[in-house]
Amino acid sequence: MAAARPSAVRARAGIRRHRGSVAARAGAPRETALAVYRIRRATAADAGVLARHRAGMFRDMGELPDDLHDTLIEAARAYFTQAIADRRYVGWVAQLDDESGEIVGGAGLQLRELLPRPDVARGRLVRGPQGLILNVYTERAWRRRGVAAALMRELLGWCRENGIESVVLHASAEGRPLYEKLGFTSTNEMRYPGDP
Template sequence: MLDTRKATIDDAGLITRHRKAMFADADSAPPAVLEEMGRNFEPWVLRMLASGKYAGFIIGDGNRDIASAGLLVLDWAPHFLDPAGEQRGYVLNVFVEPEYRRRGLAQALMSECMDEARRRGIRVVALHASKKGQPVYEKLGFTSSNEMLYIGDPAE
């Protein structure tokens, strides 16, 4: 029986494992980089969960946690897309264990994240999608944007 629950600070390790698995699955980075990311991510997500800035959702199958996602609440300047809003949502860490994929679990997690954004009065929500994830997000109304990315040299 599958059930969904809200993440707590006790889930920081699970969320970290799922984040590493998500990037490994997408071949985004070498294992050593993912290990370093995980060491730095876990204390960060613990702080974000404790502060209420990260709302995480976990789907379990009995005693096994099989999927998770989170909504990060960011302070953001009022914008023409939301002229009175001072926060923006960012969905991250959407991960489903491989043997549970193609059952609508990512979509269910996204619905939880979007419901949380609405409860908080957040009108603008962004995310970065893998090629595999794009169709899921498009079905939920997400569109491509004009966002660009700059990555500084770590030696700077």
């Protein structure tokens, strides 16, 4: 059975409050039953891992044919290398705090400039970039252990501290409960399936 296509959800960066600043939380160890991991900012050196996560994400949703797997990894690796350096992509990884240093999850944000737009609920205009959350992925053995939630809290905290007032993502069926817990809601976004 094919996985359901992801649907759009949106959150305001300031919707959840966390104690302490992002700087105080960054790198703080998080324990699970098996090991300890740290959340840290992704660097261009992580591009290969981020690319494999991207391919894994699409594979898990049933949207990556085998013949495109290697091509996607190479294209994504090249993108992440450049976009992280250019600051068009800001990412975080969950890295085991042991000698392996294995990266077990990641999440990122593509910043895109939008026209000023009304925020009726707040009675004002929203200006500035919008954060498009991408590449939220946890290695299968680490799922349901809080890794994705920790990554998302770090990402949303960074958005709040950097004035990113609008944050959107496309949720998979598996990820939707986490995003709803974090305050994301469904929107009216539609997708055009043809060639424009």
